[in-house]
Amino acid sequence: MHLFYAPGLTDQPEFTLSPEESHHAVRVLRLVQGDPVVLVNGCGGWYSAVIAYPDPRNCPVEITESKQGIGKPGYELHVAMAPTRQIDRFEWFIEKATEIGITSITPIICSRSERKEVKTDRLIKVAIAAMKQSLTAYHPAIHSLSSFKQFVSRPAAGSKWIAHCNPGNKNWLDESLQKDQPWTILIGPEGDFTPAEVELAGEAGYLPLTLGTSRLRTETAGLVAVQTVNWLYR
Numbered sequence: 001m002h003l004f005y006a007p008g009l010t011d012q013p014e015f016t017l018s019p020e021e022s023h024h025a026v027r028v029l030r031l032v033q034g035d036p037v038v039l040v041n042g043c044g045g046w047y048s049a050v051i052a053y054p055d056p057r058n059c060p061v062e063i064t065e066s067k068q069g070i071g072k073p074g075y076e077l078h079v080a081m082a083p084t085r086q087i088d089r090f091e092w093f094i095e096k097a098t099e100i101g102i103t104s105i106t107p108i109i110c111s112r113s114e115r116k117e118v119k120t121d122r123l124i125k126v127a128i129a130a131m132k133q134s135l136t137a138y139h140p141a142i143h144s145l146s147s148f149k150q151f152v153s154r155p156a157a158g159s160k161w162i163a164h165c166n167p168g169n170k171n172w173l174d175e176s177l178q179k180d181q182p183w184t185i186l187i188g189p190e191g192d193f194t195p196a197e198v199e200l201a202g203e204a205g206y207l208p209l210t211l212g213t214s215r216l217r218t219e220t221a222g223l224v225a226v227q228t229v230n231w232l233y234r
Contacts, residue, residue, distance in 0.1 A: 002029060003132045006039040009047060013063050015039060022059035025051070037061060040137035042128065044072035071136025073101035075233045076158065076182035080106040080151050081222045082189035085114035091126045093219040097226045098130035098139050106143040108151050112191035120144050148197055151186075152204040158182030161209040162201040163221055164193045170210035173228045183229060185209065187222045 004021045017025060017039075025031045031051050039047040039061065048065040079102060083090045094105060105127075107118050124142045131139040158181035161171070177183075186193070186201060193201075198208070211224045 001135070002031065002035075002037045003135065004037055004039050005128055005132065006041050006047070009039055009041040009045060009063075011066070014052065015047075015049070015061055015063065017059040017061065019057050023056050025059050026054045026056040039063075040070070040131065042131065042137070042139045044069045044138045046070040046137040071101075071131070071134070071138040073103060073138075073230070073233075075101075075103075075179070075229060077102050077226065077229050078104035078106065078156070078182065078184045079187060079222055079225060080108045080146070080184065081187035082110045082113050082148075082218060083107045083115040083118050083145075084218050085190065087115065087118065089217070089219045090115075090118070091123065093222045094123055094126045094140075094142070095130040096223050098127045099134045100223075100226050101230045102140045102226050104141045104143065106151060107145045108148050108186070109145065110148045110189050110197060111194045113189045114191075118145050148186075148193075149200065152201050152206060156182075156184045158184065160184045160201075160204070160206040162186040162188075162193065162198060162206040163209040163211050163225065164188060164198055165215060166192070166195055166198050168208060170208040172210060173225065174232055176207075176209075177229070177232045179233060185225050187218060187225065190218055 006015050009015050032054050033051050035051045037049050039049055046067045047063050049061040049063045052060040052062045109116050127139040127142055211221050
């Protein structure tokens with residue numbers, strides 16, 4: 001099965017692959033007219049198609065069948081997480097979270113963040129690659145970098161949680177999940193959220209959350225949250 005990314009594809013009978021995807025189809029895979037392919041739009045749309053003309057720069061395809069909702073989670077989960085010092089760990093989280101099921105990811109800068117820059121375009125490409133690798137048609141929205149203060153001050157529907165290791169009573173995901181509403185979960189940097197950040201999040205309506213008794217790496221904590229929500233919704 002040859003899978004290609006086709007953002008913006010909805011119900012049109014024909015679609016032209018991007019130059020990058022066209023080159024891969026014609027020059028790398030050496031597909032010819034009439035060869036079957038699958039297009040995914042990143043929003044759950046799965047399209048069976050055939051190569052109309054093998055142009056390595058702008059390859060047109062004809063849509064033969066379509067399905068919707070392929071790979072889209074049955075829940076709304078937004079994880080706002082501090083990028084790790086080694087960016088490959090953050091990219092690993094995006095890859096695995098995309099495979100498991102998540103709807104939105106926002107990198108946030110916190111007081112103890114060791115990395116304060118990310119390349120959003122690169123992160124989007126990681127999510128797209130993970131979607132294609134796992135043979136689904138949905139990838140999460142990757143939002144631009146935000147400061148912690150800016151993020152928690154924004155309106156967010158549904159349940160809002162902050163996972164941290166500071167002292168105090170905390171909730172468990174499996175005891176708190178309400179399936180009829182979206183979820184937003186904050187994951188801090190390697191040094192954790194500061195007490196002031198926990199307090200600020202609390203004032204914005206974020207409730208304290210525990211992900212277990214062990215101190216987890218940032219990317220591990222994020223993935224535990226994603227997997228737990230995914231499992232609880234099944």
